[in-house]
Amino acid sequence: MNKLDNPILQVLEGYKAAVWAKDVDSFVALYDRDAVVFDMWRTWSYNGIASWRAMTEGWFGSLGAERVIVDFSDARTMVAAGLAVVHAFATYKAVDAGGVELRAMDNRLSMTLRQQADGWKIVHQHTSSPIAAGTAQVIFRR
Template sequence: MSIEDTPVGRTLAAYAAAVNAKDVDAFAALYDDDVHIFDSWGQWQYSGIDEWRAMATGWFESLGDETVEVGFADLRSTIGDDVAFGHAAVTFTGISATGERQRAMTNRLSIGLQRKDGAWRVVHEHTSLPIDLESGSAIFSR
């Protein structure tokens, strides 16, 4: 089985598609109602799907005519009967309305999934950026 055919791989592919389409409903459907998120931007944590949905709504609306292409590298996962864990480098690339690449940044991502009622949902997600010790600034590329 390839990594793309695992619950983690399928979830991340659906994540990329939902972000690119700016589809809040498809994005939120990937997450458990009780999801706990440690995100890299602006807020210490998000608890529950309502907070995470509100974040996605604001993010997608802020893009205007731009879209975001999401790509994953170095994806690894461990799959059990009802739980799965994965980690990857995730690159977000802003694409203009005319198709030009505007900017890109790469985060580190870890996710935990749980199977409930036959469906895999993200129950925990953690993104991070390493910090340059001299400047105290986040490092946005590998």
Template sequence: MSENNPFLRALAMYAEAVYRKDVEAFAALYDQDVHVFDMWGAWSLRGLTAWRDMASGWFSSLGDERVVVTFDSQESTVTEDLAIGYAILTYTAVAPDGTTLRSLSNRATMALRKTGECWTIFHEHTSAPIDHQSLQAIVSRAEC
């Protein structure tokens, strides 16, 4: 991972915050006026308070489980004050003993802007393809 690429750095920090279930570290990645098109539940979420509340609910719902986030197929474009990237994110729930409980993948696109010396995500969009027959989201790459 390039330390100079804000998108890759954000992905790594995102994965760490999710694993630690650290709402504040998670929220610190995002801009105050973030607008998220999340794949789960709400059509969209606007503002850091709404996004922080989503993370708080998600992390507290995990109980003693942890979520390991990995990413691949990442691509990004970075300019002086704007970075846009996309990747496939895989979320794997693990029990306290390390046993894999379940896993799913989705596609994520993030747009970051630099304000001063800080890069923050101001837009995030997650998605998964939809099976034409069942109209169900395909959350495993093996199904594609």
């Protein structure tokens, strides 16, 4: 099944497009109003769309002229009874206005989605990276 045939993978495509465009409204529209997000940075959890919107505004606003390319690999989906789970590896690459890569990192990403009248919405998201046992340093490259 390709991305165009799989509505869950279409959500990932929407995620990529919204991040590239730094489009807060499109990004937040992917999420349920009661979404709970366990993100990698700063905050233990974001509960509800208002807190997730505030994080997104801060993230996109901090980029200035930079943009972020998101690539998902090894995405796997499972769908049953109006719920879906997707897990994938996500690579985030910051690029300058000329497209030159400035920095990059890999994350592990899991999402739970619920089918709603206006499509699939993310109700829970969890991102992580492993920790090196000897140093307690986060491993940002797969």
